[in-house]
Amino acid sequence: MNTIGEIGIKELASEYGTPLYVYDEQKLTANYHRLKSALDKYYTRNSIHFATKSNNNIEVLKSFKKAGSRVEASSPMEILIAEAAGFSGDDIFYNGNYESVEDFEFISSRSSMKINLDDISSFDRLFKATKELPERISFRINPGVGRGGFEGITTAGSDAKFGIPYEMAKHAYRKAKEAGVKRFGIHMMTGSNNLEPYYFAEAVDKLMMIAHDVFSELDIAPEFVNIGGGFGVPYYDEESELDVDLMARLISETFIERCQKYGFGSPELILEPGRYLIANAGYLISQVTGVKDSYRKFIGLDAGMGTIARPSLYGAFHRIKAYDNSNPEERVNICGQYCENSDILAKGISLPKLAEGDLVTILDAGAYCYVMASSYNSRPIPAEVMVSSGKHKLIRRRETFDDFMNLYNF
Ligand SMILES: Cc1ncc(COP(=O)(O)O)c(C=O)c1O
Known part of the structure; x- marks a missing residue:
């Protein structure tokens, strides 16, 4: 080569x-457009937030911004990096875990971002950091099962440190609602480097069922549903590319069907891929x-x-x-x-x-x-x-x- x-x-x-x-700008832009146009074909209220944790070079972030992408940040420093690349407010999806009260003091100063919390205890620390809660909050749900390319990149299931066990999700949303939060989203990220399109549709189905269970009881509706990243790339010659069109069709069909069934209207469908957009x-x-x-x-x-x-x-x-x-x-x-x-x-x-x-x-x-x-x-x-x-x-x-x-x- x-x-x-x-x-x-x-x-x-x-x-x-x-x-x-060395990064090839044409290739990363093509990756973004391939995924975005597949999603647009089946459900237009979608957003892609590039996961900064996968590559935090400001010029890479600027290239994704130029292509039309939004961004995902997983720490206060990643928020600052995203801002330095020109992203702000709603274009930033914040995901963290085990943040300190000091982290939350910073995070809550960006209340127009989408702020996603990893646990009920994270909500308590956010509340300690600011009495002026953001108007909108989401929680990361651990649906009890996860799947990644291998164990080290599987991020849900009983051994995972991430997310709220789905059985406890109601408690988290109730607490947030009672504390005055008005708008809600829901989030899941079950593993990285999956090449199987059907897996994503199954995961969406599971998340939507959990959302229904939680939201119907509390009489709230999700403003957005974030299904995480995890879209794989072949690292071996023998592996095939993820069939993005099929994946987009399957997740959109499941999503639309569940939204109609549960009376959710048309919430924003968010994806936050890192690897798929930049690895190759x-x-x-x-x-x-x-x-x-x-x-x-x-x-x-x-x-x-x-x-x-x-x-x-x-x-x-x-x-x-x-x-x-x-x-x-x-x-x-x-x-x-x-x-x-x-x-x-x-x-x-x-x-x-x-x-x-x-x-x-x-x-x-x-x-x-x-x-x-x-x-x-x-x-x-x-x-x-x-x-x-x-x-x-x-x-x-x-x-x-x-x-x-x-x-x-x-
Ligand atoms: C919360 C969250 N979102 C998105 C991603 C991006 O995942 P991927 O690079 O597999 O698309 C990760 C990666 O671990 C993550 O933890």
Whole structure:
């Protein structure tokens, strides 16, 4: 693999150095439009809020804003980042968990945002932070079951730390209503990287039944229903793309049918995807720094667990492509330079023979990659570049020794 968005990988590596994150603006915009137009076909009162936690680069957020997206933020700092990218008020959907009273002091200063609470105890802390409650509130419901690509990214069910168990949801909404909240939404996020369209329709069905149970008793109606993110991308060659059109049709049909049955009118249907919109638009270019013939053959890269944590964090797999495909293939383990034996990016994969100085590109590195980078072993966090219409520009520079030292200037 030797180009990204028509730009030569060698040119990018020599201009900005490695390891280097590169995003393709046309690709992320196309991802947004594909999802949005599929939804518009079946239910027009929909909104997409891009999940900042998956990629918090301000230029990436601006590209999504330009495409028409809204944004999801999961911490006070993400709210500030979203605002710096030009989002405000209702365009921001805030989701948190276990926030402190101080967090809520900040969050409640943005009362026109959509504020989604993870628990009844979160409502109590919000109330401690401000007596002027936002007019509108929603709660994240744990429907008792969840599904993600693997355990580490499953976010509902009895072991999940997220959401209010659905049996307790009524209690939360009643409390909010009695405290003076006037407008309501409901939210769910059951897991990430699902490629099965029918799963989403089942999840919507479950959430709508819970909404009916809660809202009918309290004589309120949902202004919006947020079904979360979780829309998957194929990380392996053998996997297929999520059939977005089918998924949009199935969730819209279920949603419309349930809204009619329960007398909910036409609430806003919200999706807050991260991975689907940005994963495959991101690449990590890295250079081979060492080749070792040990009990296994190890290819050492200048990118490792501090650059891209997903493989060592929860066993995620990312395809890796050699710049030069002409050499015969061999089976190798790919590792980084960090002082941990879990610093392995891929085990037993076949790659064309690599030598020191060769370039490789790690695919699907747009979501949950840069944002999880650390400066462990005091290796600097890499730079990020955007390529668009045959041009490229630095959108966040590499960390430097001065950046480390600046934290001591107080
Ligand atoms: C509350 C919430 N919304 C949205 C997302 C985005 O998920 P995904 O990137 O799978 O679409 C996440 C991810 O964990 C999340 O926790």
